[in-house]
Amino acid sequence: MALSPFHLAIPVDDLPTARRFYGKTFGLREGRSSDQWVDFDFYGHQLVIHEHPKTAAQAQAHTNPVDGHDVPVPHFGIVLDWTEWEALAERLRSLGTVFAIEPYVRFKGQPGEQATMFLFDPCGNALEFKAFRDRGQLFAT
Numbered sequence: 001m002a003l004s005p006f007h008l009a010i011p012v013d014d015l016p017t018a019r020r021f022y023g024k025t026f027g028l029r030e031g032r033s034s035d036q037w038v039d040f041d042f043y044g045h046q047l048v049i050h051e052h053p054k055t056a057a058q059a060q061a062h063t064n065p066v067d068g069h070d071v072p073v074p075h076f077g078i079v080l081d082w083t084e085w086e087a088l089a090e091r092l093r094s095l096g097t098v099f100a101i102e103p104y105v106r107f108k109g110q111p112g113e114q115a116t117m118f119l120f121d122p123c124g125n126a127l128e129f130k131a132f133r134d135r136g137q138l139f140a141t
Contacts, residue, residue, distance in 0.1 A: 012049045013053055014123055015036070015051040017122045069106075075126035076125075076126075089115075098119070111137060113133065116129070
């Protein structure tokens with residue numbers, strides 16, 4: 001099944017800092033922009049950062065327990081190929097990234113085994129990057 005690109009617009013309270021973060025940390029290509037927003041090519045999807053006062057969720061992340069970790073809610077991210085995920089984890093480590101949840105493999109030996117990592121952008125938005133050795137396990141129960 002071919003996936004259609006999603007569009008996600010998120011609030012950022014410091015547009016220049018968020019712009020640098022998404023552009024430099026992840027190497028995302030910029031698209032259109034204005035003084036209040038910037039489009040990014042987020043692994044083939046359209047991520048738009050919009051200038052907006054900090055939200056309650058950005059100021060204080062809620063968490064839910066998953067596999068022994070406190071997963072920030074809300075969060076967004078992308079499912080990468082395993083080698084892409086490993087390369088991104090190494091890139092983020094080399095940049096001195098502070099992780100909310102360090103890169104690791106969750107649900108080891110169970111249906112849906114996956115590599116995952118969580119971090120926050122400078123404006124408090126939580127991101128998750130994950131990978132499956134078998135992408136067919138994406139919706140495993």
